Amino acid sequence: MEIFGSNFDDSVFSEAKDRGTMFVSSYNAKRCEPEWFCESAALDTDDSLEKQKVFKFRGDLAVRQGNYQAALDAYSSCLEWIADNNLSIKRDILEGMARCCAKLGDRGRAMDLVDILSKEASNTCHLTSLLMLKVSIYQHFGAIGPRMLSLQELCSLLPYNPWNWFSLGKMCLQLLEHHTTLEKKGREAEDAVDLTESKLWLKACTSFIRTRLLLKVLQQQQSSFVRQRNKNVLHSLEEALKHLNANESTLQTLTEVMSEDLNPEKMKEDYQDGESLSSVCLQSFSERWWNKILQTGILEADGRGTQSGTTL
Template sequence: MEILGSTFDDSVFSEARDRVCESLSSYNAKVCEPEWFCESSALNTDDSLEKQKVYKFRGDLALRQGNYQRALEAYSSCLQWIADNNLSIRRDVLEGMARCCTKLGQRQKALDLVALLSKDASNTCHLTGLLLLKVSIYQHFGAAGSQMSCLQQLCSLLPFNPWHWFSLGQMCLQLLDSKKATGVEPVGGEEDQQEETAELGEDWLWLKASACFIRTRLLLRILQQQQSSFVLQRAESVLQKTEEALQQLNPKESTLQVLTRVMSEDLIPEKMREDYQDGESLTSVCLQSFRERWWNKILLTGVLQTDPVQRP
């Protein structure tokens, strides 16, 4: 009686055929001199891909060296040679152009380039990069209202990322410390501008900073269990800064408890998985504003009435 799987095919025991080893043609790797793309001869080609590479490398080098006008010109030339289906390089070049325009003081042109990038934003990574770019532009031009709006969108897009919460908390604290709570006008074209301007008052800034630093502390303590090496060191450093900021803000113990409860309601292991974030983030940013998700809940607790702003 044969046992299932116990029989063998005869070919298993047959001798292996002699294999013919064919000689391979020699391969000569292309050797490039440092900054070869800066030579005028680098453009002596009819290959559009080669021209794209040359202009792209020139733009990257000029941007790194701080020559923003030269970088902008190189990126603009590169854009003409990018294939229609090469969206990744196109996004990279447009972002480089936007950063150059920002450094050159060309705010509207930088925002126009951001608008072009936003048309191709189709996933979480694209939108994250776009919002970070907008934050840097608004920060450069001192548009606090729009910068805060972008940071809040980042926190809505990636609600379990402690670094965005920390950045938002730091911004609120800096505005509170520098007494710039009034008279700050956001850049035109952003949603909820009047609402955001009203929330630049000192009471709101104090409350937002407190809530953001509490959220940062909660997230960092959770993530520390999975971290090591320099990642853990960075987390510990930011956690220390967070504790110092909360000491400076000096909320009452009852306020700390209320804010901790509100800001930790969604910190459920199943929801904090990366795949869950990618599945829900784009929808949540479009349909649920930052105010609705967190501030309205905080307002309902009556924290501002029970704990007036403690001036540092």
């Protein structure tokens, strides 16, 4: 009895000349001079796709050169030539325009573009890019509350990405070091973000511990320069935790809470990269982690309690 798929046609092993003449078409690659798209002749075409490419390349080059007004103008022109069904390029151009507006100090227009991107977001990749864009814009304008909320949303959307947690921890640490100036920052967020010194301290500890846990999980799958980079980050995490001066009991409690969902099966179930937003159910940062941490009474146990401070 033959095993299915175990018999082969003899022609498979015959010489190429026995298989008949194969037609091979020639291909001549198009050669372009450096920065060809900057030439005025590049727009001498009726092809909308070519015009779209020219304006996009001009915008990208202007961004690299730090000429954000020229980049914004080029991106705006590019937008006019993008086909309605080319949503990925449209999102790319709108994001570029928003970043240029932020660099030019036009926060209002930057946020208007963010709103357009928000309405058109349909999957987790779109939402991730949107939140990272928000973090960048809020950081540029010194909007503390919204920036922290966006970082927390990133942590909720991608709970196993260590770098979002690391960014949140660094932000809290920076705010702690300049805590006396928080009053001057204004009330930036619609939702309350507690910026009391004790809560900032606890959130910094929490974020750094979560980062450490995730990097140690990932370390088993990495090698070469990536592994070395993570070792360097782990060292900086230890230094940051020493600087925060948390007692051993606090560190142990935080480690237990923040490692509850770190098992292979749970991590596989929660992997949401590219999923439709309609099928994703996200717990807020408070629901998933923060409320649990506060319920442990960790601040009182560490001798910090709830200190007065600024709430945005």
